[in-house]
Amino acid sequence: MRLGNPGRRLNAALIAMAFVLSLFAGRLIQLQGLDSKVLQAKAAQQRVQPEILPARRGSITDVGGHDLAVTADAREIYVDPADVTPDKRDLIASTLAVELNLPKESIAAKLAKTTQRYIVVARNIDPPRAKKIMAYGFKGVGSKATYRRMYPGDSLAGGLIGFVGFDGHGLTGIEQSYDKTLAGQDGKQSVEIGGDGQRIPMTRTSRQAPVPGRGVRLTIDRDIQWAAQESIARQVKATKARSGSVVVLDVKTGQIVAMANAPEVDLNDWQSTPEQDWSNRAVSEVFEPGSTNKVITAAGAIEAGAVNDDTVFRVPDHITCADREIRDAHPHKPEPLTFTGIIAESSNVGTILAARQISDQKLYQMFQSFGFGAKSGAGVPGEEEGLLPAYQNWSGSQRCTIAYGQGISVTALQMASVYQTIANGGVRVTPSIVAGTTDERGKFVPAPAPKQTRVVSQETARQIAGMLEAAVGHDGTGVEAAIPGYRVAGKTGTAMRYDEKCKGYCGYTATFVGFTPADAPRLVALAVIQDPKNGHYGGEVAAPVFKDVMTFALKSRKIPPTGTKAPRVVLQAGR
Known part of the structure; x- marks a missing residue:
C-alpha cells in the first residue's frame, strides 16, 4: 500500500488556510476600512434613539x-x-x-402583533x-x-x-x-x-x-357667554327648532362679548358630537335676515335725503312688484304711516315704498357699507361672507324683497354689526374676537385697535335708533324684548327659510336684534332661531332670548338705566 506525499497534503492545507484567512482579512478591511463610517452610522442609529x-x-x-x-x-x-412573553399576555x-x-379583547389583539414594537x-x-x-x-x-x-x-x-x-x-x-x-x-x-x-x-x-x-x-365674557348659551338652548328646545345662535357686541369697541350656539359641541367629548354641530353657526350659517334688514333700507333712504323719520306714506296691505304681489304680515286697510310707524310695525309694503325713493345702486352700496357680502373682519374661524347679489342682476320682484330682507343672506355676526353701527352713532367698528396674546415671557400683548368707519351720519343713526325704540314700544312688534327700567331699541325679523333638503323655502328664520340703553347704547345682542316649530315670528320666538341675555349682561356689566323716558313718536298721521 502506497502512502500519499505528506508535503503535498501540507501544502494543500496551507493554501486552503491562506485562502480562508484572506477572506477574513478582506472582510476585516471592508468592515474597518472601506465601510467603517457607514457601519458606525448604522450602529449609532440603532443605539442612539431620538x-x-x-x-x-x-x-x-x-x-x-x-x-x-x-x-x-x-x-x-x-x-x-x-417583549411580552406568551404566558403573560x-x-x-x-x-x-x-x-x-x-x-380586554382589544388589548389582547394589540399584544398579539409581535412584529410591532x-x-x-x-x-x-x-x-x-x-x-x-x-x-x-x-x-x-x-x-x-x-x-x-x-x-x-x-x-x-x-x-x-x-x-x-x-x-x-x-x-x-x-x-x-x-x-x-x-x-x-x-x-x-x-x-x-x-x-x-x-x-x-x-x-x-x-x-x-x-x-x-x-x-x-x-374678548368674550365667560359669564355672559354662559347665560347666552343657556337661553338659546332653552328656546331651541322649547320651540323644537333646528338650531339657534346669539351674538353680543360691545357698542364702543366692537368686541364680541358672547357668541353662543345651540346645539353646541362638548369640547371634552367632541368625538361623540355630530360633525354638523362642530361649527360656529353664528358665523358659518347664512340666512335671509327678514325685517331686521329694514334698518339698512331706512338708512339708505334717509341718507339720500328722500325721507326722514316722520315722512308719511299711505300704506296698503299689499303691493305689486313685477310679477309678484307682496303683502304685509297681517291684512289691514290703507294706513297713513310715518316712516317710524313703518319700521315699528314692520310693514313690508311701507319699506318697499321707501326703497323706491332711491336707486338700486344706492341701496346696494348701503348694504356694502354695512358689511354685507364680505367677512366682518373679526377673524372668527369658519366665517362666511353671506350673499349680496349685484344690483345689476336684481329681478323686478327682487328689488322689492331685498328691501325687507329676502333675497340676500347674512350671518348672525354681520347683522349684529349693522346694529352696532347704528348704536354707535353711524360708526362701524370692525368686530373682534381676540383681545391679545402673551409673548415669550408670558406678558400680555393687546391686539391692534380695530378699524372704525363712518357708514351713516350721526343724525341718520339717531333717527333710526328712535324708530327701533318705537318698535319695542307698546305698538311695535318687539314688545317681548322690553326690559323694565331700561330704554331698548331693536327690531324683529321673520323670514322664509331656504333649505337645501326641500330645494326651496320651507320653514322660517326668527330673529331679534337690538341695543340698550337706547339713548346711551352699551351693548348689542342678536338672537336667531332656525326653523322653529312652536311659533315662528321673531317677536314671539327670538325677542324673549334677547331679553334674557341682555338683562343678564346689563347686570353683569353693572350698566344702570339712564333714567330718561323715550320721546313720544307718531306712528300714524293724525294720531
Missing part, C-alpha cells in the same frame, strides 16, 4: 383671564408586544383592561393612574409623558374655541386658526439605548428644549 419633547400648548382665556382651554400633564400607555391584557376601562393602548391618562400601572412591573408595558388638552367649561363657547386632535394640533375654531401661536415648538433629545432597551449609563445625550406655546385671550 425622542420628541412635546411643547406645552398655550391657554385660551376669556377677556377676564379665566381659563377656557388649558393643558395638563398626562401619560400615554403603550406596549411592546415583542392574558394577565397583562386583563390588568390593563381594568385599569384603563378598556375591552410600539402600540399605543391609551392616551390622556392621569399621571397617578399611569404610575400605578407601571408599578405592576410588566415587561413590554411602558408610559410616556405627554400633555392633555382640557376645557373647564365643557361646551362653553365650543364652536368658537374648537378642539385639538390626537396629535395635539387644532382641528377647529380658535384652536385651529391660532394653532401656530398656541402649539409652540417641540423639542428634541437623543439617548443611547442598549440591547435590552435601557439607557446606557454615562453616555452622551443631546437635548433641545421645547418652546412653550403662547396664550390667546378672547
